[in-house]
Amino acid sequence: MWKLTLTSFAAGIALICMGASRASAGDVPAGQKIFTENKCTQCHSIDSLKIAKVKSADDEEVKDENGKKLEPPDLSGIGKDHDAAWFTKWLKKEQEVDGHKHKKKFKGSEDELKTLTEWIVSDLKYNVPKKK
Numbered sequence: 743m744w745k746l747t748l749t750s751f752a753a754g755i756a757l758i759c760m761g762a763s764r765a766s767a768g769d770v771p772a773g774q775k776i777f778t779e780n781k782c783t784q785c786h787s788i789d790s791l792k793i794a795k796v797k798s799a800d801d802e803e804v805k806d807e808n809g810k811k812l813e814p815p816d817l818s819g820i821g822k823d824h825d826a827a828w829f830t831k832w833l834k835k836e837q838e839v840d841g842h843k844h845k846k847k848f849k850g851s852e853d854e855l856k857t858l859t860e861w862i863v864s865d866l867k868y869n870v871p872k873k874k
């Protein structure tokens with residue numbers, strides 16, 4: 743009798759857990775969607791959110807104006823380095839770092855840029871994923 747109760751209890755827990763993980767998988771923040779849809783992942787990974795860099799066959803090396811090779815950083819934790827206004831300028835190529843601007847100008851709308859930069863300063867503030 744006890745065994746039976748325990749078994750159904752365990753099965754119930756397992757079902758609840760499966761449901762929960764399914765729900766969180768579909769729950770991608772809008773900023774993250776903009777990030778992947780704008781192909782930021784061609785150059786950047788975000789380990790803390792398990793977002794991998796997508797390499798394509800026509801991948802070129804990224805170089806600055808003087809031909810120096812640039813390493814696009816993994817963006818885990820980058821959100822603590824600057825505020826949303828800074829990231830907005832960076833992604834519009836109005837902001838320099840080490841004497842050069844970003845490789846890629848953001849092609850989306852102002853609204854999307856706002857969502858994207860707000861996501862960067864909140865969800866990328868930590869080297870580990872933010873607890874929901």
Ligand code: HEC
Pocket residue numbers: 777780781782783784785786804812813814815817820823824829832833839842843844845846848862
């Ligand atoms: C063609 C490659 C490339 C693509 C595509 C790209 N980046 Fe970058 N990104 C770089 C490189 C290289 C750096 C390192 C800074 C530098 O040396 O220019 C960088 C740096 C950054 C930084 C860090 C800035 C700092 O110093 O704090 C952020 C944030 C960033 N990129 C966001 C994005 C976002 C968002 C997208 C998509 C809209 C994107 N990147 C697409 C190459 C790329």
